[in-house]
Amino acid sequence: MILKVISFLCITLATLTLFQSVNSLYFGDNVNLAENEKDFFIHPPQMITTEGGNVYVLWADKKNNIYFSLAQKNETKFSYPVILGDNATILTRVPQVAATEGGNVYVLWADKKNGSKGQQTELEFRWSKDAGETFKRKKLDTSPDVMLSSPQVAATEGGNVYVLWAEPYIHFREIIDDDKTYFGEKILLNRNINSSDAQLTATEGGNVYVLWMDRKYDLRDAIMFKKISKFLFD
Structure with a gap:
């Protein structure tokens, strides 16, 4: 009888141990990606x-320098941060990243400049084809009079990239x-001058979905949705 009880307890403990090893979460060490003694990080990081x-990580410091770092193949050792954009006057929204x-x-980010013609905003785009080792750059839009805001970017494995x-x-x-x-x-996409908070998603099948807020002239807010399925280069 005692042997049966001992055998039962051993089997029960083994089962519990196996269950815990399969269903438990294992937490790695905390990794310090950036530390700034003089300036605060005024924008939330993106990942x-x-x-x-x-894993690709993006952040900006108080001087609006935009940093990029990556860890490959499930590693927790990140690359030395690379500056993708430096000394932006004002970032109108947290920089966005897709991979x-x-x-x-x-x-993608919107950079408000203090130019000779007033407050100019530029939509800055960076892209890499080697997992973030090197980047190319391009200005997607420039506005001398109004603020560019709510930048969004989405990408598919098929090579399509969508910007909003x-x-x-x-x-x-x-x-x-x-x-x-x-x-x-x-x-x-619309003709309401009080639009903001745009969102963007895309599928491998070729559909793009757009969401944004409209402020009406009577001060009512509306949530607007649009599906896009035919593109310029099709």
């Missing part, structure tokens, strides 16, 4: 991951990033 284990399994990385922003109308742009990078024309 995106891929199924293959790549694909194939190693493409896309970064408010100017203050909602604008959309498609980018084909294959062997060469082709930039489509800027497309106007």
